[in-house]
Amino acid sequence: MAQLEGYYFSAALSCTFLVSCLLFSAFSRALREPYMDEIFHLPQAQRYCEGHFSLSQWDPMITTLPGLYLVSVGVVKPAIWIFGWSEEYF
Incomplete structure (x- = not known):
């Protein structure tokens, strides 16, 4: 059972x-089209994926904690490497 x-x-x-x-x-x-606050989050996520983690790169319009982007980088970067994807898709 x-x-x-x-x-x-x-x-x-x-x-x-x-x-x-x-x-x-x-x-x-x-x-x-970008919905709600995606116009702020997409450029921020792209900066984090490029490795720009300084506070001067942070968009003050975003209220999400920065850790969410760091976790995303920890998932996206290995997936790009494992599957051989081109970074131009992201």
Whole structure:
């Protein structure tokens, strides 16, 4: 019975991930222009991905903690290296 619970959890997690991906795709197709505060976040994330971490690079219009961008860099940079993606896509 305990093994079935693991399968149920995996199935629920997979379904949640699939629904999230479908919703993200639908929103991305419908909203082609920057939404809400994306005009501030996108340049900030690009600066962090380029390795510019100083406070002088921080946009004061952003209220998100800088740690979120550091985590993103820790995920995006290895993915670019592992999959051989070009940085021009980001």
